[in-house]
Amino acid sequence: MQKNTSTLSRRKVTAGLAWSVPAVAAVSAAPAFAASPICPNVGEVGEVVKFPGNNPNDIKHAYGFWVTVKNDTQETVTLTPSTVTVTFDKKTRKPFTGTSSLYNDYPTKKGVVPLTEDQLTLAPGEELTIFYVINNTGNSADDSGCIEGTIGVELVGAPQTSGQMCDSVPVPKVCFEGTPPAE
Template sequence: MQKNTSTLSRRKVTAGIAWSVPAVAAVAAAPFAAASPTGCVSAVPGTAVKFPGGSGPDGIKHGYGFEVTITNDSPIAVYVNPGTVTVDFEKSKDKKGEARLYDKNPACKDAVRLKAMDEELLLQPGESKTYYYVVNITGNSAKEAGCVLAKLALALTPTAPEGADLCNDGVVDLKQCFGTTPPDAGC
């Protein structure tokens, strides 16, 4: 049996306490805002629906969609653009689709498709807007469950301050899953 000969003296304990106190004081003195993360752009999707072939103002085919509320918590104005999208189906191969943003549900006749850098896609700092996100031409409209995996693209305005940077690396990840029988889109 081996004896433990290492002991702590009062001097070692006191030195350890003294060493740790300035670190605690330094942390306490730091401003609270410095510890807060910088806000970015976020997206909250609604319930997914399926679009019957040829629906919408510009013919959505093999499409899925949902309402999405996008919030700009960054300190600069940004454009949100449709970006890229893949649908991960439960049984069949993943399918790339065409990403689209509309001002409202495209099953409604007066819906307008918003193109990249459209003024309607401009979000000021602190602003939230609700759009309708659609994945068109997925190549699959069978009764199969899956998930929409989108990367909305962010862009600075031409008047952005010099040195302004996009948070989220210029991308907002968006994921919304649907069951084997999502409801058909209705107005």
Template sequence: MNTPSSISRRKVTTGIAWSVPAVAAVAAAPFAAASPVICPEVSGVGGAIKFPGNSKIKGIKQAYGFDVTLTNDTSETIVISGGSAYIEFTKFGNKSGAPLLYTADPCKGGVPIESGSDLLTLEPGEKLPLFFVVNDTGNSANDSGCIYATFNVSLVGGQPVDTDHCEVIVVPKVCFNDTPPQGC
């Protein structure tokens, strides 16, 4: 006689059959998570220059900047955008600033690159030299410190990258002495 609380052999067998694939999938997860993540390469990181409060470059004030080159080491066409940036000053603490991207040092003719520009689309193997500016830090006083910056990565059309590719590129920190070379 079958009561609502009784369990048949068929239900037990079905339950076991469904649990085996779930256990196998869970067991495989750590191996998948440990696979290497492919990120664009960061190179050519130059020394910092300082843009004072009275900078001659329109839109740049109390800022610091440096050269950087990104290489798309992935097999996908990717889009780069300015991520985040802050400066850790020795005396004045952390100051965040707006990240701006230029084709080159703005004091040497570099022009701003707007977010979504075709210039920020990299084909596999393509290199992109940039000038990264941490703008409006609220401080251009003589202090030493280090710049911490990131870029965001997405696929063409704004699609998120898959688990084998990184979504954020961390730039090696760029440190400077009390008076870094001054921009224009």
């Protein structure tokens, strides 16, 4: 007759429990960190227009287009101009980094100035159509290319909470064949 040597001791049970508890805690915490940040929604962009020479607001060698932003979050946010690059097809293929500004109309019309922080503040559910301008791209030649950029997002009246709210939203990439004239 064989002797059964596979008995469970208190030491084996305790060691097994000690190893299982951290694994359960780590698994239950993972979904909170895996969640994507909450961001406003940037819609379709309009046709690109060109601003070749010196215009009001010191606009030179610039491109612009309409874009709509909807605040789909539960927080009031302020939009800010952010990063932008223009890559031309013919000229060096090196991206040009320009400065961006946000307007409520074509910036070359008399009296049109960049939007203020108050004008760029969106309550939850609010939508705003803005004219996004990329200035000082270093080129005013009639070339084709693409524009890529972002719009900064800041919470109003509250510190930015890491992981809960995004700090910028991408603007859909917009390409142009030659460039139509400015309006």
